[in-house]
Amino acid sequence: MVTVAAEVLLAGPAASATALALTAPISFWGGVDPKTGLVADPRHPEHGQLVTGKILLVPETVGSSSAAAILLELVHGNRAPAAIVLHEPDAILLLGLIVAKEMGYVTPIALRLDRNRYAALHGREIRVSKSGLLTADLE
């Protein structure tokens, strides 16, 4: 068993899900389809993968300032990741969660963790505690 402590950026419920570590920066607008939760940018290495219900590890965000709107829409439509892990806090993306809370929606927890640790977590079943502990069971 491996446990990694991440910093809680925005509080949310504990989660248990598969980790999806993106291997390239992503623009949520144009990069994730809010209607399906799939990575929609054909030039992105994780094109076609589902972010819904995952522990989503995001090494870097790029591009449009509409990312928050896409994340709010994912939350509103129950298609959000179970937890969002960022290399560094990103106001553009996390605004989606701040507003989702204001609107009374149940929002995923957002954490900060160095992107160098993402590869070791990718594809594993991860438990995320409310205090930001990420636990992976080694098979």
Add this chain to the structure above:
Amino acid sequence: MAMRIVAETARLMGAERLIAIESAHIDGALYHGDSGTFFAERLVAGGAKTSVRATLNVGAIDLTGCSRNRLPPHELEMARRMMTAYQQLGCESTWTCAPYQAGHRPRLGSQVAWGESNAVVFCNSVLGARTNRYGDFLDIACAIAGRAPDYGLHRSENRRATVVFDVSGVDQKFLRSDLAWPVLGNLYGRLIGDAVGVITGLTFRPWEDILKAFGAAAASSGSVGLFHVAGATPEAPDERTVLRDAPAVERIVVTNDMVRDAQGRLSTAARADRIDAVAIGSPHLSLEEFDNLRRLLSGRHVTVPIYACTGRHVLRILERDGHRQELERLGVIIVADTCIVVTPILPAKPGAILMTNSGKFAHYAPSNTGYSVLYGSMGDCVESAVWGKPIFKVASW
């Protein structure tokens, strides 16, 4: 609610205080789903009003009626409700991603809260006003509160260039062409991420529309919020000043090979032998760009439609001078208030190919429209539209 959103963001980003802002540009009125409409209507219901000048970025509907979209009835209704809600909050109905060419030009050193990645980068870089990259919701929250969290590019120490982007080794004739700047912007954005860089090695002073094209491409491929051009942009009288006498963290020496590679990346249909449409105007076309379009067409009808995206500030003048009618007669579809990558205007057509001169359209069209893209200069886009197939007259690589 607006002030709570501003304060929570300040906490998240480690800002110690809020600062007063002079204006805002609001990207939040573009429909991405019902949740955004509900948020705007919640603000209206609470009696919120903007406390500073706030212009609006594109919406999902062309309210001028120049172009039609294919939004289903529910989405159309929700998008219209959203646009109405933002007007009720006191925002100006500019509906453009180039507010800086529609009379909204904050002065050098002023603090503002702007959304829309290309507008942010233009505002910071070309005007020298100070804004972070505001996202949906925070932009309107700041416009209502009249305050913004004091961090990032609002602060002088973070506006220093740390990376030099030296283009002195790139063919200068190429650099003077409109083809070059979306390509350079795309390269710059990918290499530099969110750092602040200074472009050096130009032998001429870049004009506004190429800086606009560069910034838009750079802000699509990277998280660029501010760039400097030594000897051209207001905070960069020269390289040393903008580096604030410190050594550059990184010096990127751009080669012709790097530019060639970047240009190749802008197209996803490089071997196309036909095109289905041409799109120009991301960011929205200026009057000068329309003049250029009319000159290039010189009265010829197009075989495939040219979608020319712009704002009301330009449309008014085109109509006054009879140019809208003339362009439409030649087969140009003018799109106002919105653009072809944010709302379904292009006909649904599997396997279709879009030619564009915009680094931003080239970046977003494949995922947002389903069209493959072919990148070319404005001149080549127009020739290709006239002939209905890709024509490259402008010497490229």
